[in-house]
Amino acid sequence: MENQDTPKLGNQICFPLYVIAKEITGMYRPFLDRLDITYSQYLVMMVLWEEEGLTVNQIGEKLYLDSGTLTPLLKRLEAKSFLQRNRKKEDERVVQVFLTQEGKDLQKLACAIPGKMKEKLNFSDEDLLELKMTVDKILNKVENKK
Incomplete structure (x- = not known):
């Protein structure tokens, strides 16, 4: 006999979100392989392309990463010469991150990725905007629950 209180995978919002995130991240792989970076490294680089230092x-x-997760990502990107970590002179406990010329050059190559992903997903601009707004709404609600 089936327990009515047992959660069913098909009824959960977390599972399709997990699968979508995993699958979309995988769709980025061929584009990022050409740049010799992982998806997590791509996220770090996007943050720095918006605002370095x-x-x-x-x-x-x-x-949404702790330093134990982020530090190895930064070390690998620094080993690839895409960024440089510097301790602040005023407070050596604080490490700032700056792009190298190679990191800035990588940005030019990465500019094509969003368009390629949009093409691969085959969504209209309106569909993508609606999806982004819905996901942002969920994220805001989750953040407000913390």
Whole structure:
């Protein structure tokens, strides 16, 4: 006999969101492989392309990552010469992150990715905007529950 209180996978909002995130991240892979970066590294680079000189903590806040997760990402990107980490002179506990010329050059190559992803998804601008607004609404509600 089936327990009516048992959660069913098909009734959960978390599962399709998980699958979508996993599948879309996978769709980025061929484009990011050409740039020699992972999806997580791409997210870090996008934050820095918007505003460089951020601290490790500021980047972590924007990406919802703790320093234990973010630091290895930054180290790998620094090893690839895409960024440079510098301790602040005023407070050596604070590390700021700056793009190198290679990191700035990577931005030019990455500019094509959003268009390629839109083409791959085959959604209209309106559909993508509506989806983004819905996802942002969910994220805001989740954030307000913390």
